[in-house]
Amino acid sequence: MPDPGRPDVGNTAVRWDRVADGVLRVTLERPPANALGKPIIEGLAAALDELDAAGNVITVVTSAIPGFFAAGADIKHMSGVDAESFLAYGNELRGVLDRLAAPNRVTIAAIDGLALGGGLELAMACTLRIAGAGARLGLPEARLGLIPGAGGTQRLPRLVGRGRALDIMLTARQVPAPEAHAIGLVDRLVADGQAEQEALKLAAELRRLSQPALHAVIRTVDAAFDLPLSAGFAYEVAQEQELFESGEAKEGLAAFLEKRPPKFV
Numbered sequence: 001m002p003d004p005g006r007p008d009v010g011n012t013a014v015r016w017d018r019v020a021d022g023v024l025r026v027t028l029e030r031p032p033a034n035a036l037g038k039p040i041i042e043g044l045a046a047a048l049d050e051l052d053a054a055g056n057v058i059t060v061v062t063s064a065i066p067g068f069f070a071a072g073a074d075i076k077h078m079s080g081v082d083a084e085s086f087l088a089y090g091n092e093l094r095g096v097l098d099r100l101a102a103p104n105r106v107t108i109a110a111i112d113g114l115a116l117g118g119g120l121e122l123a124m125a126c127t128l129r130i131a132g133a134g135a136r137l138g139l140p141e142a143r144l145g146l147i148p149g150a151g152g153t154q155r156l157p158r159l160v161g162r163g164r165a166l167d168i169m170l171t172a173r174q175v176p177a178p179e180a181h182a183i184g185l186v187d188r189l190v191a192d193g194q195a196e197q198e199a200l201k202l203a204a205e206l207r208r209l210s211q212p213a214l215h216a217v218i219r220t221v222d223a224a225f226d227l228p229l230s231a232g233f234a235y236e237v238a239q240e241q242e243l244f245e246s247g248e249a250k251e252g253l254a255a256f257l258e259k260r261p262p263k264f265v
């Protein structure tokens, strides 16, 4: 289990701490807007190294900057680099978000304030999104002559459908959290400022379930977007068989019959 603390890169933009057994909070804190520059990218990479070493933890990604989850890729950085450095930066950012999105982990983005551009792409790389009622989400890259280049054009349509995704990206508008919840971009809507608390509560609930089963659910649901239906059914059967032959299912089934809480890994 990772020790509370910070990456050993002298980084102050990202910290992590264990808030319960098997629940880790990763906090972004890079004033003024949690712009996703190198300090956050390197800090997230270090946090992910810890998470990978820890195994079965549920991760809550949150912000300590009032009014912001994250305002996107670092415009100050991008405006000062050449094309090669821009692509390298984007590759680094996409790389860390793709690691965050790995199906063998459950991550919950706790969104209070603004989640824009790469900030929303970070939240969409998480398994689930919880937003406070005052949060606003958007992919305003078109205002900058860019597109959401860290996975947004691929993850948003999968969450809300083609039409709504185009509406959000073509208008570059900020979507209020209630609307984001209504269209499926946000999974749970809570009172303003309560996203982290609700995310930690949900994380503790999920940690009591079988983590291999949760990971299999994520893999199988994600496969549905890439496979023809018949192949998707076959993949589902294969995942179920793998779990049934594991100790987890044996423990879960036995615990039910013995009327006791299961002892999962």
Ligand SMILES: CCCCCCCCCCCCC/C=C/C(=O)SCCNC(=O)CCNC(=O)[C@H](O)C(C)(C)COP(=O)(O)OP(=O)(O)OC[C@H]1O[C@@H](n2cnc3c(N)ncnc32)[C@H](O)[C@@H]1OP(=O)(O)O
Pocket (backbone or CB within 6 Å): 032, 033, 035, 036, 071, 072, 073, 074, 075, 076, 077, 086, 087, 088, 089, 090, 091, 093, 094, 114, 116, 117, 118, 119, 140, 141, 143, 144, 146, 147, 148, 149, 150
């Ligand atoms: C081999 C191939 C590999 C793949 C390569 C892929 C290609 C490369 C991809 C790279 C990029 C990935 C894709 C993602 C792109 C983006 O995210 S672009 C940025 C998107 N975000 C935005 O456009 C939001 C910009 N910010 C704003 O609109 C406003 O700041 C606000 C958030 C609406 C707040 O407005 P307001 O309350 O008026 O405050 P401000 O004064 O504007 O801001 C406060 C301070 O915060 C700074 N800031 C805000 N956003 C950013 C940001 N994104 N980057 C850096 N800094 C930001 C702002 O400058 C202010 O700072 P100070 O002036 O110092 O106070």
